[in-house]
Amino acid sequence: MSKRLVVIGGDAAGGSAASQAKKRQRDLDVVMFERGRATSYSACGIPYWISGAVDDEASLVARTPDEHRAAGIDVRMRTEVVGIDLERQVVHWRDLDGGAAGTEPYDDLVYATGSVPMRPPVPGIDAAGVHGVQVLDDGAALRAELSRDSVRRVVVVGGGYIGLEIAEACRMRGLDVTVVDRSATPVGTFDPDVGAQIAEAVRKEGIDVVLSDGVAAIEVGRDGRARAVVTASGRELPADLVVLGLGVRPDVRLAQEAGIPLGTSGGVAVDARMRTRAEGVWAAGDCVESRHRLSGQRVVVALGTHANKQGRVAGINIGGGYATFPGVIGTAITRVCNLEAARTGLSSVEAEAAGYSFVKVGVDSTTKAGYFPGAEPIHVSMIAERRSGRLLGAQIVGREAAAKRVDALAICIWNEMSVDEILSLDLSYAPPFSPVWDPVLIAARKAFEAVEADVRQL
Amino acid sequence: MSKRLVVIGGDAAGGSAASQAKKRQRDLDVVMFERGRATSYSACGIPYWISGAVDDEASLVARTPDEHRAAGIDVRMRTEVVGIDLERQVVHWRDLDGGAAGTEPYDDLVYATGSVPMRPPVPGIDAAGVHGVQVLDDGAALRAELSRDSVRRVVVVGGGYIGLEIAEACRMRGLDVTVVDRSATPVGTFDPDVGAQIAEAVRKEGIDVVLSDGVAAIEVGRDGRARAVVTASGRELPADLVVLGLGVRPDVRLAQEAGIPLGTSGGVAVDARMRTRAEGVWAAGDCVESRHRLSGQRVVVALGTHANKQGRVAGINIGGGYATFPGVIGTAITRVCNLEAARTGLSSVEAEAAGYSFVKVGVDSTTKAGYFPGAEPIHVSMIAERRSGRLLGAQIVGREAAAKRVDALAICIWNEMSVDEILSLDLSYAPPFSPVWDPVLIAARKAFEAVEADVRQL
Structure with a gap:
C-alpha cells in the first residue's frame, strides 16, 4: 500500500x-x-491588489x-x-x-x-470595519470596503512593512490615510535613521503618520461599525475603515x-x-x-x-531525498512611497542584544555614476564587529535601484566576510549601474577605516 | 630629507x-x-558624453x-x-x-x-576621420567630428562593450551606424546566446550589425579622410567617420x-x-x-x-600601510540599447580552457513578481562544476533592473559557494523587487538539479 x-x-x-x-x-x-479559497498565492502582493496596481486576484x-x-x-x-x-x-x-x-x-x-495577525486586546477591536491583511480573503474584504463611497478616512494601526504598504495603497486610491505606530520611527526592524527617512517619504505622499502613540480603543458607532481610533495619548482619529498592520x-x-x-x-x-x-x-x-x-x-x-x-x-x-534549510540572516526589503529600503544581518539593537561589540558607519552615494542621468541617492549603513571587522549587518535606503544591492551584502554576511575583504570584491561597474566604487564598497571601505581606528584605540 | x-x-x-x-x-x-589634459576622469563615461546624455566634460x-x-x-x-x-x-x-x-x-x-587602443594593421588606418575612444581627448575629438554636418555615416570597428556603447551614442544623435565584428556574436566575453540577444537589441535600434567579418582596409578619399571600411569578405561600408572599438x-x-x-x-x-x-x-x-x-x-x-x-x-x-589586491573574477556589466547584460566568473569557453568540467543551465524569469507592474524579462545562465557543484560562472541578460544582480553571484563565486548552498541564501524578497524565488536562486536550483543528474550518470 x-x-x-x-x-x-x-x-x-x-x-x-x-x-x-x-x-x-x-x-x-x-x-x-x-x-481558504486559494492555494499557493502571494500574500505579499495583496497591497498592490488593493491599490489597483495589480488588477485581478488570479x-x-x-x-x-x-x-x-x-x-x-x-x-x-x-x-x-x-x-x-x-x-x-x-x-x-x-x-x-x-x-x-x-x-x-x-x-x-x-x-x-x-x-495569525496580531490583534491588540482593546475595546472595539472586533467591530465591523476593522480588518486584518493577511490572507487573500482579507484582501477581497478590503477591496469591497474601499469601493464603498462612504469610506473616505482610513486609519492603519501599525507602521511595519505591511502597514505602510497598505497605507500607500489606500492613499493611491485617493483616501485620507493615517498611520499610527507605538515606536518613534516606523518599521522597527530598521535602525531609527532609516525609519525616519521612511516616515518622511510617507508623509510627503500626504499620509498622516502618528508616532510614539499606541491604540487604546476603537470607537464604535451605533451601526456597529468602527468610527474612530483612540490613541493612548487620547487623540481621536476618525475612521471609516481601520486596517490592522501590526504584524503576525x-x-x-x-x-x-x-x-x-x-x-x-x-x-x-x-x-x-x-x-x-x-x-x-x-x-x-x-x-x-x-x-x-x-x-x-x-x-x-x-x-x-x-x-x-x-x-x-x-x-x-x-519524498526520500535529502535537503536542509540552513537558517536566516534577517534580510528584508520594501518599497514605500517611492522610497526603497532594505536590511540584512543584525540591526544595531539586535547586534547589541546578541552580545556583539561593533562600529557603525553610514555613507551617501548614488545608484549610478554621479554624472549619469537618473542617478538617485542611496544611503548605506553597516555595522562591523570590533577587531575582526566581520560584517554583522547592513541597511540601505534610497530611491530607484538602491535597495536590491542588499543581496550582495547578505551574501557577504552569510560567508562571514570582513569589511576588509568586502572592499576588494570584484563587483560590476559601468556608469549606468554604479559609481566606480559601488556604494556598498564605499561603505565597506569606511567601515574598515572605522574598525582600524577602533583597534588603534583598544 | x-x-x-x-x-x-x-x-x-x-x-x-x-x-x-x-x-x-x-x-x-x-x-x-x-x-593628457585631465586627471582622474571616467573613461567609461565617454560614450555618454558623446551621446549627449552627459552634458559637459567636467x-x-x-x-x-x-x-x-x-x-x-x-x-x-x-x-x-x-x-x-x-x-x-x-x-x-x-x-x-x-x-x-x-x-x-x-x-x-x-x-x-x-x-593603448588596438589598431588593426590595415591600409588607411591612420587616415583622418579614424578615431579611437580611450582618453578624454579622444572623446573631445569625436564630439567635434560628430557636430560636423558632413558626418552622416559612422562605422564602428569592433563590437565589444565600448564599440556598442559608441554605436548607440552615435545612433542617438541620429546618424547611420554600422558595427563590424569578426566574431559570430558581439561582445565576445559573453557566451554566444547572450551575444545574440545583444545583437538583436542593437539591430532593433536601427544599427546595422555586420558579424563574422573583419576589417581588411580603410578606403581613403582624395581629401585624405576615410570614406569607407572594406571588410575581409569584400563588403564596402561607406563611412564619414570610423571609430575603433577593438579593445585595448x-x-x-x-x-x-x-x-x-x-x-x-x-x-x-x-x-x-x-x-x-x-x-x-x-x-x-x-x-x-x-x-x-x-x-x-x-x-x-x-x-x-x-x-x-x-x-x-x-x-x-x-605610504607605510599594508594592503593587498586579491585578484579578479571577471565581473563586467553593460547596458546597450536598453538591454542590460552582465557576467562574472568564467564563460563556458574560459572554463573549458581552464580545465573545468561543468554543467550549464539557463532560466527565464522576471525582475519583479510576475504580476507586478513593470516586471521585465531576465535570463540567468550558470555554469557549475561537475560533482562539487561549485559555481564557476554566471551571465545575466534582460531589461531594467536585471543585470546588477550579477554582484550577488560574483560574491558567491568569490566565496567558492556551490549552487546547492546558493539556492538556500537569504536574499531579499518583495513583489516590487523580485519573484518569491529570485531569478538567481531559480538558476541555482536548476543548476543544482543538473549537477545531481550528472552525478547519477557518472
Whole structure:
C-alpha cells in the first residue's frame, strides 16, 4: 500500500512541500487541506491588489487548486483541519461550507498553518470595519470596503512593512490615510535613521503618520461599525475603515493542542530538515522558527521566500531525498512611497542584544555614476564587529535601484566576510549601474577605516 | 630629507595611488605626470558624453589637477614621461606643449600608464576621420567630428562593450551606424546566446550589425579622410567617420624599455601589494596583470574599478600601510540599447580552457513578481562544476533592473559557494523587487538539479 502525506495549509510552504514530495515519489498519496479559497498565492502582493496596481486576484495565485490536482495532489479546499491525533496518526477535518467532517490518516504530516495577525486586546477591536491583511480573503474584504463611497478616512494601526504598504495603497486610491505606530520611527526592524527617512517619504505622499502613540480603543458607532481610533495619548482619529498592520504571530494552536513541541521563540521547533520533534510530523513556513545564523537565536520570520524554501526542503525529505534549510540572516526589503529600503544581518539593537561589540558607519552615494542621468541617492549603513571587522549587518535606503544591492551584502554576511575583504570584491561597474566604487564598497571601505581606528584605540 | 614618490599617469590608478600615499604620509613629496589634459576622469563615461546624455566634460572628472594640488600633489599636466632609469632612480620627462624636458628623481615610482587602443594593421588606418575612444581627448575629438554636418555615416570597428556603447551614442544623435565584428556574436566575453540577444537589441535600434567579418582596409578619399571600411569578405561600408572599438592592450612600452618585467599575459607583473619586480617600482591599473581567482591565470582586465582599487592598494603600501589586491573574477556589466547584460566568473569557453568540467543551465524569469507592474524579462545562465557543484560562472541578460544582480553571484563565486548552498541564501524578497524565488536562486536550483543528474550518470 502506498504511503500517505497529509499537508495542513495550501499556501507557499504547504504547496511547495506537497509538490516536491509528490514529484520525488510518484506513488505517494498526497492530501492537502486549505481552509481558504486559494492555494499557493502571494500574500505579499495583496497591497498592490488593493491599490489597483495589480488588477485581478488570479494573478496573485502561483498555483491554483486545479493545477495542484493536475500534479496528482488531492486538494481539499475550504476544509479546515481542527485536530491532530499524533498517536493514531490522523487529522480531523471539517468542511467550512457544507459542514461535513471526517478524519484522514497520514504517514507523514506537514504542518504549514502560517500565521495569525496580531490583534491588540482593546475595546472595539472586533467591530465591523476593522480588518486584518493577511490572507487573500482579507484582501477581497478590503477591496469591497474601499469601493464603498462612504469610506473616505482610513486609519492603519501599525507602521511595519505591511502597514505602510497598505497605507500607500489606500492613499493611491485617493483616501485620507493615517498611520499610527507605538515606536518613534516606523518599521522597527530598521535602525531609527532609516525609519525616519521612511516616515518622511510617507508623509510627503500626504499620509498622516502618528508616532510614539499606541491604540487604546476603537470607537464604535451605533451601526456597529468602527468610527474612530483612540490613541493612548487620547487623540481621536476618525475612521471609516481601520486596517490592522501590526504584524503576525505563528499559528501554533493546533500544534500546541496536539502536543507538537514549540521552540523558545514560540514557533514550531524544527531541525535542519524541517522535522518537528513529533514522529512523522514536519513543519514549514510562517508557523516555524528558524535559526538566525548571526545571533544563534531561534527566530520567527514570516516571509514568503522562507516559506517556499522550507516547504521545498520538507517535501524533498519526505519524498526520500535529502535537503536542509540552513537558517536566516534577517534580510528584508520594501518599497514605500517611492522610497526603497532594505536590511540584512543584525540591526544595531539586535547586534547589541546578541552580545556583539561593533562600529557603525553610514555613507551617501548614488545608484549610478554621479554624472549619469537618473542617478538617485542611496544611503548605506553597516555595522562591523570590533577587531575582526566581520560584517554583522547592513541597511540601505534610497530611491530607484538602491535597495536590491542588499543581496550582495547578505551574501557577504552569510560567508562571514570582513569589511576588509568586502572592499576588494570584484563587483560590476559601468556608469549606468554604479559609481566606480559601488556604494556598498564605499561603505565597506569606511567601515574598515572605522574598525582600524577602533583597534588603534583598544 | 623627505622621500619622493613619482607617479606616471594621473588617471584612476595613478591618481588613487598618489592620493592615498600622500594621505598616509604627509611629508612625502608626490609628483604626478599626466600627458593628457585631465586627471582622474571616467573613461567609461565617454560614450555618454558623446551621446549627449552627459552634458559637459567636467562632470566626467572626479578630481581635477587643482584638486590634486590642493591635496599636496605636484601635478605636471601635458607632461609625458619618456624614459625610466631604474639604476639612477630617475624618470625623464618632456613638456608636450612647451617642449621643455628634464629628469625627476624618485624613491618610489608608480607605473600607471594605462592602455593603448588596438589598431588593426590595415591600409588607411591612420587616415583622418579614424578615431579611437580611450582618453578624454579622444572623446573631445569625436564630439567635434560628430557636430560636423558632413558626418552622416559612422562605422564602428569592433563590437565589444565600448564599440556598442559608441554605436548607440552615435545612433542617438541620429546618424547611420554600422558595427563590424569578426566574431559570430558581439561582445565576445559573453557566451554566444547572450551575444545574440545583444545583437538583436542593437539591430532593433536601427544599427546595422555586420558579424563574422573583419576589417581588411580603410578606403581613403582624395581629401585624405576615410570614406569607407572594406571588410575581409569584400563588403564596402561607406563611412564619414570610423571609430575603433577593438579593445585595448596594456601600455607597457616604457616598462619594457626600462627593464621592468612583464608577466605572461603581457601586462606588468605585480605581487599582491602591487609591487613590480623592479626595486621601488609599483604598478596599477590597465597596464598591469591580475590574478584570476578561478582560472589561476594572469589576466589583463582594463576596468576603472580595478584601477581605482589597485591604485589605492599601491598608495597605502607606499605610504607605510599594508594592503593587498586579491585578484579578479571577471565581473563586467553593460547596458546597450536598453538591454542590460552582465557576467562574472568564467564563460563556458574560459572554463573549458581552464580545465573545468561543468554543467550549464539557463532560466527565464522576471525582475519583479510576475504580476507586478513593470516586471521585465531576465535570463540567468550558470555554469557549475561537475560533482562539487561549485559555481564557476554566471551571465545575466534582460531589461531594467536585471543585470546588477550579477554582484550577488560574483560574491558567491568569490566565496567558492556551490549552487546547492546558493539556492538556500537569504536574499531579499518583495513583489516590487523580485519573484518569491529570485531569478538567481531559480538558476541555482536548476543548476543544482543538473549537477545531481550528472552525478547519477557518472
